[in-house]
Amino acid sequence: MAETGVRARTRRAILDAAIETLTRTPNASMGDIATAANVGRTTVHRYFPERSDLIDAISADALERIGQATARARLDDGPAPGALARLCQEYFELGDVMNLLFTMSDLFFRPEWQEESEDDRVLLRVIERGQREGTIDPELPAEWFQQVLWSLQYTAWEMVRSQDKPKHDALTLCLRTLAKAIAPV
Amino acid sequence: MAETGVRARTRRAILDAAIETLTRTPNASMGDIATAANVGRTTVHRYFPERSDLIDAISADALERIGQATARARLDDGPAPGALARLCQEYFELGDVMNLLFTMSDLFFRPEWQEESEDDRVLLRVIERGQREGTIDPELPAEWFQQVLWSLQYTAWEMVRSQDKPKHDALTLCLRTLAKAIAPV
DNA sequence: TCACAATGGAACAGCAATGTTCCAAAATCG
DNA sequence: CGATTTTGGAACATTGCTGTTCCATTGTGA
Structure with a gap:
């Protein structure tokens, strides 16, 4: 399974993008974060179902x-x-x-x-x-x-x-x- | 006219309530602020048409x-x-x-x-x-x-x-x- | 190459806040 | 008291974000 490789990497990418984006704009939307992570909004929700999870x-x-x-x-x-x-x-x-x-x-x-x-x-x-x-x-x-x-x-x-x-x-x-x-x- | 008296006073009340409320909850809604000021939401919008004005x-x-x-x-x-x-x-x-x-x-x-x-x-x-x-x-x-x-x-x-x-x-x-x-x- | 995992995008319903309008009630002032 | 100002509440359209579903496409590993 690509479990460890791919999944961990995208998760990390989303997390990093979220940190960077929210640092500049604390009210950034999930869409903004997805864009910053070069990822579809759907994918973000796949890793972090709700905003609070993120x-x-x-x-x-x-x-x-x-x-x-x-x-x-x-x-x-x-x-x-x-x-x-x-x-x-x-x-x-x-x-x-x-x-x-x-x-x-x-x-x-x-x-x-x-x-x-x-x-x-x-x-x-x-x-x-x-x-x-x-x-x-x-x-x-x-x-x-x-x-x-x-x-x-x-x-x-x-x-x-x-x-x-x-x-x-x-x-x-x-x-x-x-x-x-x-x-x- | 009640210009100076009443209007100035409610304006001040809204402003004070807004400061206090936003200090506790930076994302408080206009409704929250109105409630805190003991004033209708309509009245708040009468003094500060948009949130940004407030x-x-x-x-x-x-x-x-x-x-x-x-x-x-x-x-x-x-x-x-x-x-x-x-x-x-x-x-x-x-x-x-x-x-x-x-x-x-x-x-x-x-x-x-x-x-x-x-x-x-x-x-x-x-x-x-x-x-x-x-x-x-x-x-x-x-x-x-x-x-x-x-x-x-x-x-x-x-x-x-x-x-x-x-x-x-x-x-x-x-x-x-x-x-x-x-x-x- | 083939099966399966992972993704992106579109579409949708739901929700909460915003800003506006209208009208009736209340307060204020002369 | 009576005229005018000020207010509260209800109703409404609009907007932006959220969270979900579905499907076609791409990528990955065996």
Whole structure:
């Protein structure tokens, strides 16, 4: 059977096209997505019967990729500030996933996203470790730094988008500002 | 004529209801908004013939209020860091306007918002002044700090929303982080 | 080459929101 | 009070998207 080959490939193509299209136009129709994927609308419905099925898959895909990025950052290794910097870099390179989140903000409000994930816990843990070790400001709550890290991701990508900053420069700005923000007084 | 009295009042009621409703549900229908405003759907269409007219009005209203807040912060008075702190407070108190922007992110991409406003210019000017006077880090571009200031607004409100932080605490976090972020090395 | 899987397109029904019109009721103002 | 403005509701046509079915065509693997 072509099961693994063809089917998996078109599924992936639709998913990628959906991510890219919805990033630019959060209200894009199924037809728009089909066109972007070079696929008939019928085919899209064959893989994702309802729109919500497609959104579900996108959500799962994004969570998956974020999880992988978090793992790659090896947050438990070495000094906390360096670990956070690595995480920033990994997240920043997720690019389309990040930008999707920022424009399709309703994703954020889904249960899978609202509940504290393993990634959240790992991140909070390394922040708290830094606070104990004296490398991160203990005066502000760990949750705050967590939010700031995410917001700086958005800010960096916004610099790329609206100010035409090179990606590399934007990442540098992000890293420097995070370093200053978490530094102990 | 009741011109000034009644008409202005219902218009305002519809506008306020629209802001509040769209903040919670960016895709709310005209009917939803009418209900929220305690007004018939017909009446809404009487004041704002098309949906786009309503959105236009909301956009103008938000820009207007942001302009007033910027003016109140008197950015040209006193040391730059203090001026930015005042601006943060004023913006933070805009509350519903801020939250509307964050959930209806398509507002951001309208021409009125993309083009550099007078408020933007005033803000950039005070940042650059601080950089010359040695009170703000001159190594990072003024546009970056501008974006960071806005992002911290979002972050602070997000703390209120998802972490149940008291508004006052969230504002404090915002101010302290901004202070550290702009501080010269 | 042949059988079967996968696709594209057309056609259709259903639905929800939009925008419009009309009229009767209610509120406001002189 | 009486005239005029303002409103709410019902009704309607229109539009765009959704989800489904059917069939002919193309592609794939054995």
